[in-house]
Structure formats: structure tokens, C-alpha cells
Amino acid sequence: MxxxxxxxxxxxxxxxxxxxxxxxxxxxxxxxxxxxxxxxxxxxxxxxxxxxxxxxxxxxxxxxxxxxxxxxxxxxxxxxxxxxxxxxxxxxxxxxxxxxxxxxxxxxxxxxxxxxxxxxxxxxxxxxxxxxxxGGIPIHAVLREGISGDRVVALYGILNGTSNYILTEMEKRGDTLEAVLKEAQRMGLAEADPSADVDGYDARSKLALLSALAFGERITPSDIFTEGIRRISPVDFQYAHRLAHTIRLICAARQTPEGLLLSVRPALVPQATILAGVRGAYNAIWVKGAYGEDTFYYGRGAGxxxxxxxxxxxxxxxxxxxxxxxxxxxSPFAHERLGEYRPLPVTCEKQPYYLRFRVDDRPGIIAALAGILAGKSVSLEAVLQVPCDNKHDLPFVITVEPTTEQSVREAAAEMARLDFLLEPPLVMPLAQPF
Ligand SMILES: NC(=O)c1ccc[n+]([C@@H]2O[C@H](COP(=O)([O-])OP(=O)(O)OC[C@H]3O[C@@H](n4cnc5c(N)ncnc54)[C@H](OP(=O)(O)O)[C@@H]3O)[C@@H](O)[C@H]2O)c1
Incomplete structure (x- = not known):
């Protein structure tokens, strides 16, 4: 022929x-x-x-x-x-x-x-x-044809192999992000300008595309709340492990009664979930359907x-x-026509959070932070501290019970003004939906 x-x-x-x-x-x-x-x-x-x-x-x-x-x-x-x-x-x-x-x-x-x-x-x-x-995961075919009979209610992905490689190497070796990034650049795994990977923009474009297929909405990447991995440090993995979690850059799209909630951000993921097992430059997508329930796709994201x-x-x-x-x-978007997406602010998301501080130690610190949380009606769940000799740069963590992102952000902004903090608190969701 x-x-x-x-x-x-x-x-x-x-x-x-x-x-x-x-x-x-x-x-x-x-x-x-x-x-x-x-x-x-x-x-x-x-x-x-x-x-x-x-x-x-x-x-x-x-x-x-x-x-x-x-x-x-x-x-x-x-x-x-x-x-x-x-x-x-x-x-x-x-x-x-x-x-x-x-x-x-x-x-x-x-x-x-x-x-x-x-x-x-x-x-x-x-x-x-x-x-x-x-790259190597046929996720378009899955959403366009394989499970097109289902109604997708949520989708979680690790969609950037470079940032996943960096996070999992930091976790394995206890090295800083800068050290692992330099090595990834030498190996050709990261670009000379790493921003698209490390700041989440590459993952954001991919989430916009996958969400259009999964939910039938025309999504502008800049409408997606995006936070990269630059602020993650080795000590965050120590605390995550204490909480039986790890840290991954999670692309999330979830249908809520108010609309579609989209985000790309580092999050604590329970070690017992399948996403926590995605290491190195691999990608994975977890799709939750109203009828078919959970399906999971894993493979090389690039190359x-x-x-x-x-x-x-x-x-x-x-x-x-x-x-x-x-x-x-x-249609490559799985829908004959895409609807217009009405962006929903992540500030309405309600979940537990992880707040990591670096402080110049002195009496009354926990009371001051707890007072700010109470003032925003945020309930403190636990205070964690791994041993550290340097009292002038002391890391510790507070976890809080499910609360709105708005409240936790307002609390973090108020905390950032306290003179014993060496940097603004690092806030990450303790991702519950998994
Ligand atoms: N790399 C991956 O693993 C991967 C995975 C999934 C998707 N993608 C996507 O695949 C696409 C290609 O990525 P890549 O990594 O293969 O890029 P690349 O290695 O930079 O290759 C780009 C190619 O395009 C050629 N080119 C650039 N400007 C051109 C022009 N004006 N006219 C004709 N040819 C031109 C380049 O030629 P010269 O080499 O001669 O400059 C080169 O052959 C991108 O959209 C990327 O996002 C890549």
C-alpha cells in the first residue's frame, strides 16, 4: 500500500x-x-x-x-x-x-x-x-479515549522530571537544592536557565493541557497558582519523614462545587501513597474518575x-x-468544544498545612506564633523540632489542622514581620486528597 x-x-x-x-x-x-x-x-x-x-x-x-x-x-x-x-x-x-x-x-x-x-x-x-x-506516558490517549466514558473528578501529577530528580536526590543524600541542581546541569538533566523546571512553569503548561482534556475547560497557564521548589531545604525532608511524608512538586486539578481548583506547588505527600514512590526523572499521573475510580500512569516524562x-x-x-x-x-482535547475556565483562587482550599520556620532562638517564640495562628482561628496540630546545635539558625515546624489557605497565608504574612524569624515561614499543604 x-x-x-x-x-x-x-x-x-x-x-x-x-x-x-x-x-x-x-x-x-x-x-x-x-x-x-x-x-x-x-x-x-x-x-x-x-x-x-x-x-x-x-x-x-x-x-x-x-x-x-x-x-x-x-x-x-x-x-x-x-x-x-x-x-x-x-x-x-x-x-x-x-x-x-x-x-x-x-x-x-x-x-x-x-x-x-x-x-x-x-x-x-x-x-x-x-x-x-x-513524554513517554500515553496520558492524552487515556483521557481522550481510554477513560473518556468516565467523569474525571481529580487529577494529580508529577509532571516535571527535573524537579522530581532534584527533590528525590535531596531526599536521598541530604544535599542542598543548589548542589543537586548544579549536578543535574552537568549531567544535562537541567537547563542552564533552570527556571522553567525549578519554578514550576513547565509543569504549569502541562497541567493546563491535561486539565483541558480531563475537564473540558480552556485553561490559561497564568491562571494556575504556581510555586516552585526553590525554598525546599534538606531539613524539610527530615521533618516530612517524621510526619511519615515526603515532598513532591504536585500538579493538582480538582473539581469542587465552586469550580475547578488548579495548582502547581510543592506538597507533603504521605509516604504510603503511590505518588511518593515516583523518584528520579520519572513522571506519574493519578486520575480519579467518578465511575472508574483510581487509575495511575507512570513512566519517563522526557528523553x-x-x-x-x-x-x-x-x-x-x-x-x-x-x-x-x-x-x-x-479532538486532541477530548472535547468537541472547550468551555471558558473561571479561575478559582486557591485561597479557598481547605486542608492541613506544614509551616517551617528558621529562627534566632529565644524564649516565647512558640507562644508568639501560636498567638498569631489563634488570631486567625487556625488550630495548631503539632510542634516538631529535630536536634540542632545552632540556636541562631534553628529550624522547627508547626503543623496545623485543616484550615483555609486564606487564613494560613494571612498568619504567615503576620509572622514574617516577627524579628526572630530569619526568613518568612515556608508554607506547604499536607496534601490530604491522596
Ligand atoms: N526534550 C524532551 O525530552 C522533551 C519531552 C517532551 C516534549 N518536548 C518538547 O519537544 C520540543 C522539542 O524539544 P527538544 O528537546 O527536542 O529541543 P531541541 O533539542 O532544542 O531541538 C530543537 C530542534 O529544532 C531546531 N530548530 C530550532 N529553531 C529552528 C528553526 N527556526 N527552523 C528550523 N529548525 C529549528 C533545532 O535546530 P538546531 O539544533 O540546528 O539549532 C533543533 O534541531 C519542545 O516543544 C519541547 O518542549 C521535549
Missing amino acids: EHVNLGIVGLGNVGSGTVTILAENARQITEKLGFPLAVKAVCSLDVDQVRLPEALDPVFKTTDWRQVATHPEVDIVAELVGGTTVAAEIITTALSLRKSVVTANKELLALRGAELWELAISSGANLAMEASVA SRPTGVAVVSDLMRVAREIRRGSPERV
């Missing part, structure tokens, strides 16, 4: 994994599809230096993405460049020419995905984005080949639709 022709733009981590799999696994792919996929054209800025698998030859090589996106023989364009500028041009150019697009671009899809899908529908083309969240598998699988799905001439496309 006749080939379906591919154009690949971007031959970096994901692009190189994609072309390797297309070349090395061609026989399996053809057996599964009943027809072959052929790489017709590739593009990257240094295309002359890139060594492509010989099995792909002959292939047209260019540094100009337009020559791929407008190539008359290319049926599907894979956009594997990233970012929100050139990538958007590649995708809109291809879709406008009725070519389907496969992309791994969470940042662009989280910002403009719904609009791009409408362009795809109006052109009779397809837009597929499995690789955009949690050339795991992400390449997601891209190739999307290419196969789209190619099959092209061959079969299927006029009906399933």
Missing part, C-alpha cells in the same frame, strides 16, 4: 529520537499500519551536521522549515522545534495547507491549542500532541526515545486516518 509521507522539523532531542525509531522500527510500524511511513523531508538549523539513519534515504534536507511545511509530497508535519514563535508559524502554515500536524510542544499548545485545533478542523486536517505532556515513541505513535494514528479517509477527528 502507498506510503504516507512525513516532514520532520526539528532534529534535536525529540526529533532525533523520532527519526531513529522511524528508521529502526520501520518493519513493526508497517506491520501494524498495513502501509509504510516515509520520511520525505527534514529540517533543522544545522541539518548538514546531523547524521540521519541511512535507512531513511533518500530524504530532502533543508534549514528552511517552510520547505517542509509546504512540501507538496508531505502529508504530515512533525513540529519538534519548541517555543511559541516559529513553532506556531510551522503549525499554522501546515494546517492551512490541509497537512496534519504532530507536535510535542506543551508551551504553545497550552497557550493556543484550542485555536490551533479549530484551524485543523476547518482545514480538514488533524492536530496530535501526545508527546507534549509526560529522546520515550518522547520519540509518543511522536511516532501520533504519526501512525494520523497516517491511519489519512489512509482510511476518516472525516471525523477526535
